Amino acid sequence: xxxxxxxxxxxxxxxxxxxxxxxxxxxxxxxxxxxxxxxxxxxxxxxxxxxxxxxxxxxxxxxxxxxxxxxxxxxxxxxxxxxxxxxxxxxxxxxxxxxxxxxxxxxxxxxxxxxxxxxxxxxxxxxxxxxxxxxxxxxxxxxxxxxxxxxxxxxxxxxxxxxxxxxxxxxxxxxxxxxxxxxxxxxxxxxxxxxxxxxxxxxxxxxxxxxxxxxxxxxxxxxxxxxxxxxxxxxxxxxxxxxxxxxxxxxxxxxxxxxxxxxxxxxxxxxxxxxxxxxxxxxxxxxxxxxxxxxxxxxxxxxxxxxxxxxxxxxxxxxxxxxxxxxxxxxxxxxxxxxxxxxxxxxxxxxxxxxxxxxxxxxxxxxxxxxxxxxxxxxxxxxxxxxxxxxxxxxxxxxxxxxxxxxxxxxxxxxxxxxxxxxxxxxxxxxxxxxxxxxxxxxxxxxxxxxxxxxxxxxxxxxxxxxxxxxxxxxxxxxxxxxxxxxxxxxxxxxxxxxxxxxxxxxxxxxxxxxxxxxxxxxxxxxxxxxxxxxxxxxxxxxxxxxxxxxxxxxxxxxxxxxxxxxxxxxxxxxxxxxxxxxxxxxxxxxxxxxxxxxxxxxxxxxxxxxxxxxxxxxxxxxxxxxxxxxxxxxxxxxxxxxxxxxxxxxxxxxxxxxxxxxxxxxxxxxxxxxxxxxxxxxxxxxxxxxxxxxxxxxxxxxxxxxxxxxxxxxxxxxxxxxxxxxxxxxxxxxxxxxxxxxxxxxxxxxxxxxxxxxxxxxxxxxxxxxxxxxxxxxxxxxxxxxxxx
Numbered sequence: 062x063x064x065x066x067x068x069x070x071x072x073x074x075x076x077x078x079x080x081x082x083x084x085x086x087x088x089x090x091x092x093x094x095x096x097x098x099x100x101x102x103x104x105x106x107x108x109x110x111x112x113x114x115x116x117x118x119x120x121x122x123x124x125x126x127x128x129x130x131x132x133x134x135x136x137x138x139x140x141x142x143x144x145x146x147x148x149x150x151x152x153x154x155x156x157x158x159x160x161x162x163x164x165x166x167x168x169x170x171x172x173x174x175x176x177x178x179x180x181x182x183x184x185x186x187x188x189x190x191x192x193x194x195x196x197x198x199x200x201x202x203x204x205x206x207x208x209x210x211x212x213x214x215x216x217x218x219x220x221x222x223x224x225x226x227x228x229x230x231x232x233x234x235x236x237x238x239x240x241x242x243x244x245x246x247x248x249x250x251x252x253x254x255x256x257x258x259x260x261x262x263x264x265x266x267x268x269x270x271x272x273x274x275x276x277x278x279x280x281x282x283x284x285x286x287x288x289x290x291x292x293x294x295x296x297x298x299x300x301x302x303x304x305x306x307x308x309x310x311x312x313x314x315x316x317x318x319x320x321x322x323x324x325x326x327x328x329x330x331x332x333x334x335x336x337x338x339x340x341x342x343x344x345x346x347x348x349x350x351x352x353x354x355x356x357x358x359x360x361x362x363x364x365x366x367x368x369x370x371x372x373x374x375x376x377x378x379x380x381x382x383x384x385x386x387x388x389x390x391x392x393x394x395x396x397x398x399x400x401x402x403x404x405x406x407x408x409x410x411x412x413x414x415x416x417x418x419x420x421x422x423x424x425x426x427x428x429x430x431x432x433x434x435x436x437x438x439x440x441x442x443x444x445x446x447x448x449x450x451x452x453x454x455x456x457x458x459x460x461x462x463x464x465x466x467x468x469x470x471x472x473x474x475x476x477x478x479x480x481x482x483x484x485x486x487x488x489x490x491x492x493x494x495x496x497x498x499x500x501x502x503x504x505x506x507x508x509x510x511x512x513x514x515x516x517x518x519x520x521x522x523x524x525x526x527x528x529x530x531x532x533x534x535x536x537x538x539x540x541x542x543x544x545x546x547x548x549x550x551x552x553x554x555x556x557x558x559x560x561x562x563x564x565x566x567x568x569x570x571x572x573x574x575x576x577x578x579x580x581x582x583x584x585x586x587x588x589x590x591x592x593x594x595x596x597x598x599x600x601x602x603x604x605x606x607x608x609x610x611x612x613x614x615x616x617x618x619x620x621x622x623x624x625x626x627x628x629x630x631x632x633x634x635x636x637x638x639x640x641x642x643x644x645x646x647x648x649x650x651x652x653x654x655x656x657x658x659x660x661x662x663x664x665x666x667x668x669x670x671x672x673x674x675x676x677x678x679x680x681x682x683x684x685x686x687x688x689x690x691x692x693x694x695x696x697x698x699x700x701x702x703x704x705x706x707x708x709x710x711x712x713x714x715x716x717x718x719x720x721x722x723x724x725x726x727x728x729x730x731x732x733x734x735x736x737x738x739x740x741x742x743x744x745x746x747x748x749x750x751x752x753x754x755x756x757x758x759x760x761x762x763x764x765x766x767x768x769x770x771x772x773x774x775x776x777x778x779x780x781x782x783x784x785x786x787x788x789x790x791x792x793x794x795x796x797x798x799x800x801x802x803x804x805x806x807x808x809x810x811x812x813x814x815x816x817x818x819x820x821x822x823x824x825x826x827x828x829x830x831x832x833x834x835x836x837x838x839x840x841x842x843x844x845x846x847x848x849x850x851x
Contacts, residue, residue: 062229065099065306067222069330072243072255079223082246089249090534091236092228094783101305102161106181107131108208108217109153111145120172126180128153130196131211139176144200151201152181152214161187167366179765186220192649205298219302226288232521238327243520247498248535257325260443261449262732263458264289270400271343272461279347279370280382282405282434282464284441287335289398291315291454309423315392315399315454318447320423328403328432328440329424331380333390335398339374344374344400346382353378357385357420369414370406383411383428384420399454403441405434433517434468471515475525478509483529485544494536497528498599558654561681561743562640565656568680569638572673574658577637579619581644582609587618590725592695597645612644617696617736620716624659627728636660636673641738654739656713661730667701667717672704674715682747687776688715696722699733705737707745713737760791760818761829765837769846771809777844778811785835790825792816810849 066082069075076083083093088132109130126145128136130153139154145151158166162185168177168452174490183193183202190198208217215221227242235241240257247254268287276282295301296317307324311317319330320379327567338344346520348363351354355378356362362494363381365371370382380386412429415421445456477490497504504516515522522528533541547751555563568578584607587594603685604610613619616639627635638658645651660670671688678686687706692699696712702716715735723732767778775795782793797812804810817829840846 062227062237062242063304063307063840064225064227064239065222066225067219068239068303069243069246070799072240072252072257073252074825075246075250075252079225081665083225084248085244086225086227088537088539089245090530091242091245091249094226094228096223096225099222099224100161100187100215100218101222102159102163102187103215104165105158106152106154106186106214107162108204108210108212108214108541109136109151109180110210111147111151113145114795117172118172118175123172125174128178128180129210130155130178131209133599136177137175138178138180139171139174140180140201142180142201144203145180149201150204150208150210152186152204152218153179154179154185160185162170174522181214186214186218186516187728188218188220192310207298216536217327220301222306224306231430234427234520235518237427237430239325241327244501244518247609251499255417255472257443257446258450259439259446261442261446261456264455268457268459268461269342270461271541272463273343273345274463275345277349279407279410280404280463281407281466282328282437282462283344283346284403284460284462284464285344285458286401286403286441286445287398287457288401288445288448288454289457291397291399292392292452293392293396294453296321297451302756313394314451315394315396315565317681318444318453319401322440322443322447323423323427326436326440326443326564328436329427330440330444331386331402331424332392333379333386333394333400333402334396335397335400338379338400339376341375343375344372344379345375346370349378354509355381356388357381358391359385360388363418366417368410369417370410372402381414381418381420382406384415384418384425384599385422401441401444403437403444405432405437421464431520433518434464438462460520468517468722470517471514471522472513473522473524473528474510474512475528477506477509479525480511480529480532484533484536485541486536488532491538493532498797499535500531502531544688558743561746561748563741564681565640565677565742566638568677569658571680572676574636574660574673577620577623577639577643579613579616579623579639580609581613581642582611583613583618584608584610587622588614589620591615591621591722592719593617597647598645599646599650611640612650614643614645615696615736616643616655617734620657620659620734621722621726621728621732624732625728628661628728628730634660634662634665636665637660656737656739656742657734659732660736661732665733666731667715667733670735671715674735681742682750683742683745686712687792690774691716694717694736705735707741710741711738712741712745756818757821758819758821758823760816761816761824761826763815763829763833764812765815765833766797766810766812766849767840767846768804768810768839768849769840769844771807773844773846775811778813778840778846780817781839781843782836783815785832785839786817787832789813789817789819789828789832812849817820 079096082098087093107130109128109810112129113127115125121139123139124532126138126140128138130136138824154166156168157402166179166612180201185515229236231811243254270285270287272283274283293313296311296314300317300321301311304317304320309320315332319332323329349369349371350367353365354362355365356614372376372380372382378387385395392832406428408429408431409426415425449455449456458460481487493511494506496505497513497608501516505512597612599612623637624635640656642652685708690701691702691704694702696719697714697716702714704714713736718734779793783790796814799810817824837848
């Protein structure tokens with residue numbers, strides 16, 4: 062929320078540097094995100110009056126103007142402006158002037174004629190076009206006649222202020238107003254708070270209107286005031302300026318005043334042209350009808366339904382409650398009589414209506430966070446005061462107010478000793494009462510308790526913890542002394558799952574993979590692009606958007622998105638992993654832990670990815686792993702994918718990504734992934750690594766090359782080797798697979814190095830030869846393989 066400091070000073074006498082103000086407000090709990098100094102960088106620019114205009118003798122597109130800038134002599138300025146005329150008041154940058162963009166103005170000559178300055182546009186003064194009247198946006202900024210010749214332009218246009226941007230949390234809707242921030246500033250700096258004037262005179266003519274609320278639960282309070290003899294014109298410049306600095310475009314005096322009071326009190330208001338309403342002089346609040354059409358102020362026809370609250374004039378809708386008024390009842394230059402609306406609407410209903418319509422306004426943003434019941438009356442009185450004060454209309458006697466209950470403030474009691482024990486301080490009851498009174502709480506100390514009456518605008522205060530927070534932040538968190546923990550100390554420990562996850566992350570990073578984190582939300586489109594199943598999806602009831610409409614059933618789409626993004630940024634190599642949850646719909650939603658890793662690169666292929674995975678398995682102590690070719694997972698290439706097993710337990714997949722998936726992401730590189738089941742992997746991993754002594758006896762190495770059919774898996778050979786090794790085989794290394802001219806068609810040569818070692822003796826050649834012979838015999842018998850002759 063943007064807060065002009067000059068406006069804030071109307072209610073609190075703030076007299077300090079802007080940075081000091083922001084720091085103190087942040088420390089007391091109202092976070093200042095930053096500030097902007099309006100008019101910063103403008104020097105030596107004044108209000109000038111054009112006295113005379115004549116053409117430039119040597120340039121058809123230039124004119125020479127004589128300007129009274131409050132100096133001893135008139136200034137001669139050469140300009141190309143087309144929108145100026147004699148007697149206009151304009152901003153004049155004098156010799157030596159400085160503009161916000163850093164431009165310095167110097168006296169000089171243009172096409173042979175002396176120019177002693179420059180006439181300025183709104184852009185050159187850093188005033189955004191959208192906040193300037195359309196006829197003044199192009200060319201020189203023409204000022205109204207209420208300014209003094211020679212006056213500094215920063216003073217004349219109120220460009221000498223600071224605007225602070227506050228970050229307001231959702232539990233503090235009272236701070237979404239200038240008065241809300243004023244309350245906080247007064248409490249922070251221990252200053253008195255001056256409330257705005259809201260008194261006015263009424264003419265001796267009673268309001269003649271009726272209000273019927275058919276949905277009391279959606280509108281607990283609805284107030285209207287009637288104003289006659291209305292004059293539509295521009296609002297005072299100080300109101301326009303404050304609206305502009307708060308981010309609202311000025312329109313006309315009546316609309317500007319309702320917006321001004323909305324910002325001041327945090328209470329949205331609306332003005333209807335009474336003469337455009339039904340002659341029945343009745344406003345009815347009802348639910349919309351499914352399919353009912355209504356054109357809002359932004360000239361868009363919208364379709365409402367029965368969940369939305371409409372404001373009608375008995376004949377037809379005139380506003381969508383709490384969101385936007387209607388085009389047919391808007392205030393215009395011809396307006397003579399108006400109805401001012403100030404209401405309280407149900408926050409949840411306004412939020413749902415705004416979301417359904419895709420229409421978020423200043424009003425809906427405030428209503429959906431909640432407004433206290435008393436604010437509606439205070440705000441409508443303030444509007445009537447301003448309209449009456451400036452002579453824009455006459456207020457009729459009385460009002461229509463549908464509130465039928467007495468507004469009572471919440472009360473709460475807290476234990477003084479408990480507050481101190483939680484603070485770690487020893488505040489006296491009087492100190493606590495003083496702090497709370499600065500925040501407009503009515504507090505009394507009663508022995509060991511504080512009895513507190515909460516102001517109506519503090520909708521967030523519910524319990525003892527809320528009172529503790531109020532006392533702590535005004536006392537100053539920085540004033541609370543640090544103390545050692547006393548009493549019995551306990552230490553937290555990680556669960557077995559978290560310990561294993563940490564080990565797994567270490568293993569991944571040790572094998573050249575970087576951890577990534579994706580959202581648990583994804584889209585149907587992501588599953589379709591990766592050819593994942595669309596069954597058993599957990600859909601979100603209230604998604605942020607289409608791209609985050611379901612919970613992910615696989616980590617693969619997120620990983621491919623990350624790889625694709627790195628490829629698009631011309632990153633030559635990337636390898637990443639993620640450990641996260643996936644979700645499925647059973648009778649109830651089910652959450653499982655999963656692991657994904659992916660990479661691409663010039664030197665990368667299926668086997669380099671398998672090598673990294675093997676490194677991970679070694680690190681975490683996974684034994685007896687096996688790879689079986691598979692074409693079952695649709696995300697992977699049908700002939701370059703394998704299932705991973707440990708004993709008989711299925712762990713996951715490894716492979717190259719399917720070309721169709723790559724096409725869906727417009728990826729021209731090959732991607733390699735492995736996807737693992739976290740729970741199974743954890744169960745099969747050896748958590749304890751046993752010490753093995755350095756071997757005492759020498760090893761014997763034997764190489765063999767077997768010629769077998771091409772479609773036989775090497776693991777079948779390795780199974781036979783291990784089976785016949787008599788527990789003497791220490792290591793088996795596959796070092797070559799060959800197909801070519803020296804091998805007959807349909808066959809391949811598979812070469813192994815086998816290392817033999819006994820723990821209790823030195824092996825003999827005869828023992829090894831017997832084992833080798835048994836291995837070769839079984840390979841020949843079972844696999845029809847033969848020893849390759851070199």
